[in-house]
Amino acid sequence: MSLPDPVAEGVASGWRVLDxxxxxxxxxxSCDVLIIGTGAGGGMTAEVLAQAGLDVLMVEEGALRTSRDFRLLEAKAYPELYQESASRKTADKAINILQGRTVGGSTTVNWTSAFRTPAETLNWWGERYGLKSLNPQTMAPWFDLAEARLGIADWQTDPNPNNSVLERGCQALGLKHGRIRRNVRGCWNLGYCGMGCATNAKQSMLVTTIPGALQHKAGLLTRARVERLLPAADGKSLLGAEGRLLAADGHSLNGQQFSIKARHVVLAAGAIGSPAILLRSQLGGAQVGKRTFLHPVVVSGAVMPQRIEAYNGAPQTVYSDHFMHTQPLDGALGYKLEVPPVHPLLMGVTLSGFGASSAGLMQQLPHLQVVLALLRDGFHPDSQGGQVRLRQDGSPELDYPLNDVLWDGVRRSWLTMAELQFAAGARQVQVLHEQADLQSSWKAAREQIMQLPLKPLLARVVSAHVMGGAAMSSQPEEGVVDEYGRHWQLRNLSVIDGSVFPTSIGANPQLSIYAFALRAAHQLRDALKA
Amino acid sequence: MITRRQLIKTGMAGSVVLLAAGFLASPQPDLPAASQGHLVFLQAGDAQIIRSLAPVMLGMAGLALEDIVRGVDVAIANLLPAVQQELRQLFDLLGNRWGRRWLAGVHSPWAQAAAHDLAAFLRRWQQSPLLLLRSGYQALHALINAAWFGNPASWTALGYQQPQQIMGLLP
Known part of the structure; x- marks a missing residue:
């Protein structure tokens, strides 16, 4: 018996796919609608428009990799499926960013955590940015639609031991917590979502909306990097886009170029890629690339007496939003607690320290339990996020300075995580910082954490959620697009991806992107069909 | 808390180090080492640096060093050209005898350097007040760890294995 690969079968049956x-x-x-990027925004948009009979062409910088390519091997998955081999970094290299770069974008490699946009975030956008029609009531039908399309539902299986520690710690400390809903159908509970789902259980764009679009005669051009959008002579619209084709290694150029004419262009290259394309096209505008958010994440590891095997089982099934609500939304940064899957390569790279101490910790891998805190950036007046800019060669780089308001959240969340892990029975705990080491009691851990210097590249900070940089606004001068992702100046350009969010989401963003994409795509469909 | 003044100082010192890297690079290569077959990015001297540092970084003896060198090479080959250029500067700096002596603080050539000297170098850069040196340390840390723990040969010692219920079904 071998596992089915419906996407490869679809391609073999004659889907319009160009490598x-x-x-x-x-x-x-040429096409009716050119969609640049095939992640959460592009995938959702492609299916809606193709089903309406529009001639849709998707362009993806990454390759088409399907379930038969997914071998539960980090060393294969990271270079093939992630931006910069999963080692994309902010300008000062202080934050490592995990972001997909393959057909399906980050949805192909994410950990399947599905949260609706928190009501407080939507309400804040209404109050602060005048985006009043994006409230929890008006958005509910779009969340319903996305959840139905992607099988998002409660996860009925018990949490794996890694998640159970988070749950027990919350119970012991009296912290509010809950279970995470997931976009899976027939999940094997393996724990390798981050390397691509070998069983096609994860309802990523790769196995849902992109096949849906291809079945409705959409086209897909892979290993194609859009260099720039092509403005029309009037400066108020686009003719299409052009770029370069990549070689089989996925990053060098194959020497050929491409040019695509389109009635409408949808930018869906993610919150670093989409602003970068606007900047390369000299279609900047004052707001492009500004206020890019990351949910900066800090991490705490625990050695548990029992086996945890945090590499096995659904990676994220328990969360706590307790510390999202212990201070005002625009006060000291709130943080969400979750756990990551723990696989050898990523753990080796992420652990602080070197030599005997880190070797000792790695050799206890089956007993290692890891908690992460995801900081809600973009609400506090001093939390302005980062800025996407271009290097000399045109590649994008995110400058995201770590400042006092963030470091304050880092220290508070380290304290919470260490206390929680001891409360759940940890033998030893170490927050990931180059001057931290294993501590055997909550008291000792607290004393150490209070002393740790808060500096970039001493504290380990990572991110898997890039948001903002082409924000929705109620007034043209305050953002880049309107509430449907329509560009304020170019009448046939939409931005439909995570870059439209005016702040961070305050939860894993995939479902937010799906819902906003569905809303924007239906509006666009109606406009183009009118 | 890092102050604005410290940031400016760090930034300036960082530029000085970079300048030094450009100035010191290439003319006096510090190195022997046999030529390496099939490496894309790493030169012979770079490979020796990895070979010398890996056991100290990983805290293990008896490592498959050539596998680690190859793993680092493959990892770098998959990075952006802009990032590869920065790593070229890093290796050129470390491979140069003056850079090794004065910036890394390692007195003997890499192939002969004692483990405690190598550990002291890693610790100085890991804890450096200069962001640029910390980032140099982090680059070496990430590359060597990725090369080793991405290699199934490392897994037995960790007690890690892939889920058996599916491995036999993969193509």
Whole structure:
């Protein structure tokens, strides 16, 4: 018996899929709607528009990798499926960013955590940014639709031991907590979501909306990097986009170029990629690339007396929003507690320290339990996020300075995590900082955490959620797009991805992107069909 | 808390180090080492640096060093050109005898350096007040750890294995 690969079968059956790497001539293409990027925003948009009979062409910088390519191997998955081999970094290298770069974008590699946009976030957008029609009531039908499409439901299986420690710690400390809903159908509970789902249980764009679009005659061009959008002579619209095809290695150029004419262009290249394309096209505008948010994440590891095997089982099934609500939304940064899956490569890279101490910790891998705190950036007046800019070669770089308001959240969340892990029975705890080491009691851990210097590249900070940079606004001068992702200046350009959010979401963002994409895509469908 | 003044100081010192890297690079290569077959990015001297540092970084003896060198090479080959350029500067700096002596503080050539000297170098850069040196340490840390723990040969010692219920079903 071998596992089915419906996407590969679809391609074999004649779906319109072009691999940029094998092209031997320049490509000149045209379509009704060009969608740049195939992640949460692009995937959702593609299906809605293709089902309406529009001629849709998706362009993806990454390759088409399908379930038969997913071998539960980090060393294979990271270079093939992630931006910069899963080692994309902010400008000062202080934050490591996990972001997908493959057909399906980050949805192909995410950990399947599905949260609706918190009501307080939507209400804040209404109050602070005038986006009044994006409230919890008006958004509910779009969340319903996304959840139905992607099988988002309660996860009925018990949490794995890694998640159970978070749950027990919350119970012991009296912290509010809950179970995470997941976008899976027939999940095997393996724990390798981050390397691509080998069983096609994860309802990523790769196995849902993209096949849905391809079945409705949409096209897909892979290993194709959009260099710039092509403005029309009037400066108020676009003719399409052009770029370069990539070689089979996925990053060098294959020497051919492509040019695509389109009635409408949807930018869905993610919150670093979409602003970068606008900047490369000299279609900046004052707000492009500004206020880019990351939910900066800090981490605490525990050695538990029992086996945890945090590499096995659904990676994220328990969370706590307790500390999202212990201070005002725009006060000291709130943080969400979750756990990450713990696999050898990523753990080796992420652990602080070197030599005998880190070797000792790695050799206890089956007993290692890890909690993370995801800081809600973009609400406090001093939390302005980062800025996407271009390097000399045109590649994007996110400058995200770590400042006092963030460091304050880092220290508070380290304290919470260490206390929680001891409360759940940890033998030893170490927060990930280059001057931290294993502590055997909550008291000793607290004393150490209070002394740790808060500096970039001493504290380990990571992120898997890039948001903002092409924000929705109620007034043209205050953002880049309107509430439907329509560009304020270019009448046939939409931005439909995580870059439209005016703050961070305050929860894992995939379901937020799906719902906003569905709302924008239905509006666009109606406008284009009118 | 890092102050604005410290940031400016760090930034300036960082530029000085970079300048030094450019100035010191290439003319006096510090190194021997046989030529390496099939490496894409790493040169012979770079490979020796990895070979010397890996056991100290990982805290283990008896490592498959050539596998680690190859793993680092593959990892770098998959990075952006802009990041590869920065790593080229880092390796050129460390491979140069003056850079090794004065910036890394390692007195003997890499192949002969004692473990405690190598550990002292790693610790100085890991804890450096200069962001740039800390980032150099972090780059070496990430590359060597990724190369080793991405290699199934490392897994037995960790007690880690992939889930058997599916491995036999994969193509």
């Amino acid at each position: 940029g790497a094998v092209q031997t001539q320049d490509l000149q293409l």
